[in-house]
Amino acid sequence: MSGGGKRWTFIYRWNGKRREMGLGSASAVTLSAARTLASAARSHLAAGLDPVTARNTERAIADPRASTFGTYAEAYIASVEGGWRNEKHRQQWRSSLKMHAATLSNLDLNAISTDHVLAVLQPIWSDKPETASRVRGRIERILNAAKARGLRDRDAANPAQWRGHLDILLPLRSKLSRGHHRALPYAELPVFMQQLLGRPAMAAKALRFLILCASRSGEVLGARWGEIEGGVWTVPGNRMKGGRPHTVPLSDAALMLVAGLERGKPTDYIFHGGEAERPMSNMCLAMLLRRMNVEVTAHGFRSSFKDWAANETNHADELSEEALAHTVGSAVRRAYRRGEALERRRQLMNDWAAYISEYN
Template sequence: MRKRHLLSAKRAAALNKGKWADGAGLWLCKYEKDRGKWVFRFTTFGKRREMGLGAYPDVSLADARRKADAARDIAINGKDPIKERENATRETIRNLHLLRDIAVDAFEARKAQLKNDGEAGRWFSPLELHVLSRLGNSPVSEINQIDIRDTLAPIWHTKADTAKKALNRLSICMKHAAALGLNVDIQATEKARALLGKQRHDIAHIPAMPWAEVPSFYKSLSDNTVTHLALRLLILTGSRSAPVRFARVEQFEDGVWTIPADRMKGIKGKTSDFRIPLSSESLRVLEDAKRHARNGDLFPSVRKGVISDATMSRHMERTGLHYRPHGFRSSFRDWIAETTDTPHDVAETAMGHVVGGNVERAYRRTDFLEQRRKLLERWAQFLTQ
C-alpha cells in the first residue's frame, strides 16, 4: 500500500523549493519557500497525468488531501478526473444563468418603476406561477420559442390576460439577459407569440351598478360597521378599493383626503400624492369610521391589519348583487357624463386618471380641487336624496 500523509502543515511550511510527496499521488511543488502549488499524479488509460489542486498556501494541506481523495476515487473508477472537473466547470458556468436567477435580477432592476416597489407581487407572480414553475431551472441561453409555446399553451386561451402578462414579463427577462452579455434569443418570445396564435377569449368587464340604482344601495349601508362605512366612503369619493382599505386617520385633514402616491394606480413613476375633497356626507362617514380606527387604520379587520380586498365584495354577494365595489367608479363616471356638464379634465381628475401628455401636465399646476369639491357634493346629495 502506498504511504500517505507524509507531510504535516508545519513541515510543509518549513520546506524549501522543490517537489515534496505527501503520498498516494499528492505532491507539494514549491517555487520558493512561501509559494507553490498542490499536484495530484495519477495514471489513466496507461498515461501519466498531473492535476493541479490549487495554490499553496491558499489551499491548505487538509483541503489538498480532500481534493486528492476525490480525484483518486474518480481515477479508480476508470475516469479522467481532469476531464470530469472540466465538464463540471462547464456545467456550473452554464447553470450560473438560470432563467429563475435572471428573472429575479430583472425584477430587482425594475422595482423602482413598480407600485410599492413591486411588494404586491403583481409584476412577478404571472412569471413565477406560469413560466418559472416549468422553465425556471433552464439556462436562459437554451430557452427557445418552442419551450415558451409549450409552457404557455395551456393557459393561452383560458387565462388570456395572465398568459399575455407572463409572456411580456418573460420578454423583459430575455432582454435583461442579453444586456448582461448572455447569448440569448431575444426574439424567442415574439416567435412563441406567433406560434401560439391569436387569443380566443372574451374580455369580462367588472360588473358596475347603473348609477340610478346606487342611491338605493347606498341607503342600505346603514349599520355603521367597518364594511358598510368603507363601502360608503368608496362610493362617495369614486375611489378604488385599495386606497380606501388602507386609509389612515392622518390622511384626512381640513376637508381633504390625501392619498399617498404609492397607493394610486396610474402613470409609471407617479410621485405626487392625490387629493380628494370631502363632501359633507363624506365627513360624516369619516367621523363614524374613526370610532373603529385601530393603530391609525381607518378600516381595520377583525384580527389584524385592514379589511381584505374581498370583504366589500362578499357583502355585495351576500345581498344578492352581482356587481362589484370597483364598478362604482363606472357608476360615478356615468352619472357625471349623463347628468352634469363637468369639463372632461375635471371629470377625469375626479377619477384619479392621468389627463394630458407630459408637456401638458408639466404646465398645468391645478388639480381642480374646488371644482371637484362641488362635483362630489352634488354626487353625495344625489346618493342621499
C-alpha cells in the first residue's frame, strides 16, 4: 500500500526497470481484492506480458469504441508489443498506420472494405514498396486479430489479404534490386515463406534454408552433413566468394529444418535431387521461383535480409555484414569479431527467422 492517499500498488520489474501499477484506493478495494489483482498481474508477467499494458488492452477491448479500426489497432499493438525485442519495430507499427492508414481509423471494423485498403496502398504502392508491403501486412494482421476476438464478422474475408486478392488488384511493380539480383521486399517474406512451407520438394527446403541463413545458392546446394556441428555450419573456403571459410550460427528454425531431413554420411549432400552423392542444381531453385510466380533471384534474398536488418532491428550493421560474409575491417579484427560475435549473430538469425516465419 502506498502512502498519502492510501492506495494499493503492485511493484514489479519490466525490461530491467522498476514499474508500479495502481490497484485502487484502500477505501474502495479490499486487501483480498488487491491480492487477487496482484495475482493476475503476476500471471501476466509469467506469460511475458507487461501487467499495465495487458490491463489497458483488456479495458480497450471492452470499450464499445474498440469496434473502430484505430481504437482496436492500438489495443492490438499494446497486447503484442511486449514480445517485440526492437523498440524501432514498435514505433514503426504505430507511425506507419498513423501516417498511411489514418483514413481507416474511425471506420467500424466490419465496414472496412477492399476499396478502403486500396485507397491506403495505391498512393505509396510504386514509390514506397517496402512501406506499402509493411502497412498492408499490418492491416491484415489487425483485422485477423479483430476477427479472432469476435469484433469482426467471422465469415468476412480479410480485405487486406495478399494472395488471391490484392495481388491481382494492384499493379506489378519493380522489385527492389541490388545490381542484377532482383529481390523480394522483406515485408512480403512472411507470406512467401508460408507458401514455401506448403511445398514438400527438396528444392523448397533448400530455398527455405538459404533464406533463413541469408546464404548464396552455391554455399547451400554444396552443403554436406559433416559441415554442421554444434549448431554451427562451417562453409569451406572453396565454396565462398571470398575464398575464406565462413561460420554460420544456425537459427532454431534452420536447425529444425535440417533435423527433419534424412541424415546421410558426413560427405553426403544435405540438399540433393535423389542421390546423396550429387548436389542439386541451381536450376532447381530458379524453376521453383518461376513456378511460384515471383520475379526474384535466390541471391536477392540476401538483399531482403540486409534491408530488414538495417530498417527493422537494432543489431549492429557489422553483424549483418558478417552474416553475409562481407569483408569488414582488418584480418585481425575479423578473427577477433568472429569469436566475439557468434552468439550475437545467432540472435540476429533467430530474429530474422521469427520475422519471416510470422504466419507459419
